[in-house]
Amino acid sequence: MNWKWIFEKGMFWILILTFFMGNYFSGQEIIGENKTVGWTFDQSNQWIINGLIVFGSWLIFFIGYGIVALMRKKTDLNLSIAHLAIFILTLIIGIVNDLFGTRVLIISLISILVFGLNIYRTFKK
Numbered sequence: 001m002n003w004k005w006i007f008e009k010g011m012f013w014i015l016i017l018t019f020f021m022g023n024y025f026s027g028q029e030i031i032g033e034n035k036t037v038g039w040t041f042d043q044s045n046q047w048i049i050n051g052l053i054v055f056g057s058w059l060i061f062f063i064g065y066g067i068v069a070l071m072r073k074k075t076d077l078n079l080s081i082a083h084l085a086i087f088i089l090t091l092i093i094g095i096v097n098d099l100f101g102t103r104v105l106i107i108s109l110i111s112i113l114v115f116g117l118n119i120y121r122t123f124k125k
Helices: 004-009 011-026 048-070 077-096 102-124
Strands: none
Touching: 004 011, 004 077, 011 048, 011 077, 048 077, 048 102, 077 102
């Protein structure tokens, strides 16, 4: 069985699957009720920039790998495996610790760099 096609052509589906599995097992919700005012969302411990970088990068990953899958191009095998490992590490640290912490921010920035390099090498071929 050839497993290389999973990382070369199926990165979109791998990221979707790991994202949903990570969210299923996290069990964390950011919805809380502020008893004094009655608001539904509690935004007190969230970093706006960190949230934009983490969730924005995940959206860019899904769109980028989706476009690569639609164009039927092959991604770089080593960079795809590294990007998946970094993506899973981001989810694990986000589940165990705070999703809006500095560790997740640093790992997300590294993930963005690996993704950019992977997309560059994909379209350079």
